[in-house]
Amino acid sequence: MNLKNLFKIAVRALVRNKLRAILTMLGIIIGVGSVIAMLAIGQGSKKKIRDQMSSMGSNMLMVMPNFQRRGGVSLGFSVSQVLKYSDVVAIKNEATAVSEVSPEIRASGQVIFGNQNTQTTVYGVTEEYLGIRKLSMKSGRIFSNIELRSMAKVCILGQTVVTNLFGADTDPIGQSIRIKNLPFLVIGVLASKGESGFGQDQDDLILAPYTTVQSRLANIDYINSIYISAASEEKSPLAQSEVTEILRRSHKLKESAENDFRIMSQSELIQTVSSVSDVMTYLLGAIAGISLLVGGIGIMNIMFVSVTERTREIGLRMSIGGRGKDILRQFLVESMMISILGGALGIVFGFAVAKIAGSLMSSPTIVSTQSVVLAFAVCFMIGVFFGWYPAKKAAGLNPIDALRYE
Amino acid sequence: MANKIIEIRNLRKDYHVGEVTIHALRGIDLKIETGEYVAIMGASGSGKSTMLNILGCLDKPSDGDYWLDNVDVKTLDKDELARLRNQKLGFVFQAYNLLPRTTALENVELPLFYNSKIRSKERKERAINALEAVGLADRRDHMPNQLSGGQQQRVAIARSLVNDPVLILADEPTGNLDTRTSFEIMELFQDLNEKGRTIIYVTHESDIARFATRNVIFKDGKILRENMVTDRQFARDILKTLPVENIEEFDV
Known part of the structure; x- marks a missing residue:
């Protein structure tokens, strides 16, 4: 057939x-x-x-303090004070596969404008932070080097903070807001980024010079974490090993000692x-x-x-x-x-x-x-x-x- | 001299059911020539069905020889037997065995599907011719359930004719039909026989057997007797004598 x-x-x-x-x-x-x-x-x-996640910067590295253990007791992250601004400087000067570095110091508190108030987190950073986190300015300007050095009370607002404090009608730039009862001059507004993949509002933040946040809001001499941008996504692993080496040296860790910091890379996270x-x-x-x-x-x-x-x-x-x-x-x-x-x-x-x-x-x-x-x-x-x-x-x-x- | 279609010598068929051996056929000798019209008769269990299966190359004998149209059937394997059935034999069954929900024409075409040499155009032509030969050309697109029992059997006969077989084998072809329709089928068979078809059919009704030219009577796996039919009847004549009442054909 x-x-x-x-x-x-x-x-x-x-x-x-x-x-x-x-x-x-x-x-x-x-x-x-x-x-x-x-x-x-x-x-x-x-x-x-x-x-x-890529929109957060696929070549981003985050350095955080590692768990601190004293006598076998874990003290958690918060009490770790191992990261200093000198680490940021060391990375900036020595690492070849790194394009941008910024410290991050976090302080949360009440923010007030007129009769409005909101609870948010203030990030103390340098101007390089915006590039690392893929943030962009909607209006206004980034703080200058002079403002960084002089602990100027200036800030850049995220969209959510703007909405909460000013509503739609008022232009926030040039206004003075109170963060933890200190007056800050609004010099810029960030472009909206929307929710993250995990449902987190990425616009609910205020950026300020790290010096200001460190000494005026948080009152600490260390920094919470370091944000690094590798020169490219491919160089991300190289940057990671360079940063590890630099930090081990500057923290004077012995050969046998564990790292007192952790590096998380965005590309690893994506993977x-x-x-x-x-x-x-x-x-x-x-x-x-x-x-x-x-x-x-x-x-x-x-x-x-x-x-x-x-x-x-x-x-x-x-x-x-x-x-x-x-x-x-x-x-x-x-x-x-x-x-x-x-x-x-x-x-x-x-x-x-x-x-x-x-x-x-x-x-x-x-x-x-x-x-x-x-x-x-x-x-x-x-x-x-x-x-x-x-x-x-x-x-x-x-x-x-x-x-x-x- | 007429050509021998079938020659059987000392044919035996044994069935093994468990440890018991049943001798269904115990030494059959039979010759059938081209153009004969043979009725095989016998009671149940006489071996006539077994004989028909072997004649139809559906079953193989246990012993003995069988030549069908000068082919030694014993030497053929299963697939060759299938081809032999496809090209030399036509089957008509008691229960018609038409495919349901399939038109008369498609039912008749069926055997030609298993012959890869025949193209679809020729297949259709031959099927139409076969339907014409049984007088059902106008029913080609009817489904079996739209046809009466007699008409269904005619379609089945058309199907058995379509491959132009050397031999038509019919197993109780009138068993499911009423008297008048039985005679009509017999008339059709006689017509075909007059045109030269060799036909063998099995029946247990002696009045149906009288339409044949020869009767072969089986008993206990042997041929009891063979005789030429002397008082041969013609269905055509009998049908004339039957009153043409409102006798609708019906299925049993």
Whole structure:
């Protein structure tokens, strides 16, 4: 029997049982559709998180004090006072793979303007901080070197602080606000960055010269952390090792001593988050894959029923000259048609679901070519795999018994 | 001299059911020539069905020789037997065995699907010709459930004719039909036989067997007797004598 006849016979057999073929297909459609949709949602949210983290600066390094232990007791981060401004200077002077360095000193407190007030965090930084954190000015100016050195009481506001204190009508620049009861002159406003990937408001902040925050607001002689920008993302690991070396030297750590600081790189963080969302994606995909498997078993089930129900047809086909392999092929082609057609419809269905889910969750969904190819290949294999056994059973029937089957 | 279609020598068929051996056929010798119209008769368990299965190359004898159209069937494997069935034989069954939800034309086309040499155009032409030969050309697009029992059997006969077989084998072809319709089917068979078709059919009704040219009677796995039909009847004549009442064909 040639291929054309084979397909014609299989198509006729499926058309004879339209409803059953469609219902069987439905299992595959839902299976493939959910695999594609789930992978698309997973990929989309991974991309969204990555993009957001990259927007914070993919070549950013953060140096923080390490856990301090005294006599085996962990004292936590807050009491660590190991980082000094001299470390910032040392890094700036010595590290080759570093383009920008800024200290960060945090102080939180009440901020007041007129009859409005808000609670926020004041970051004591240098002007390089903006470049490292990918912050940009919406209006006004950055504080000058003179203001840095003279501990000038000037500040730059984030958008949320502006909204909370001034509302929409007042231009904050040139106004005087009180931070922890000290008057500060507003010299600039930051462009809005929106929420971070973790749902944190990135606009709820005030920037001020680190000198001012250190001595006037926080009253400390150390700094909380150091923000570094590597010359490029590729140089990020080199910058990390340089900074480690410089800090170990300036902290006079012995060969055997542990680092008293930690360096976190944004690219590592992105990788970590990416791998977490990969795991999520695979998990979603696996759950959807199970439904695809169930769909495949549905095909096998229907093919078995079909073989039993059509025993006399099989006997007839054998008596008029169908060989065992013709019968085998016919049933195999039937099951493959169900699975492949179901797969094709499932891909369309998956696209639609991904699109709808994307607009509902207001996050992009990415239907990757691989997932489509994979789903299709899996369908093909399901057709062969789950069709084989019933087809084999049909082909092995004895024509005499099959013809008499009631 | 007429050509021998079937030559069987000392054919035996044993079935093994558990430890018991059943001798279904115990030494059959039979010759059938081209153009014969043979009725095989016998009671249940006489071996006539087994004989028909072997004649139809659906089953293989345990012992003995069988030549079908000068082909030694014993030497063929399963696939070759299938090809032999496809090209030399036509089957008609008691229960018609038409594919449901499939038009008459497509049912008739079916055997030709298993012959890869035949293109779809020729397949259709031959199927239409076969339907014409059984007088159902106007029913080609009807489904089996839209046809009466007699019409369904005619479609089945068209299907058995479509591959232009050397031999048509019919297993109780009138078993599910009422008297008048049975005669109509017999009339069709006689017409085909007059045009040169060799036909063998199995029946247990002696009045149906009288339409044949020769009767072969089986008993206990052996041929009890063979005789030429002397008082041969023609279905055409009998049908003329039957009153054409409102006898609708019906299924049993």
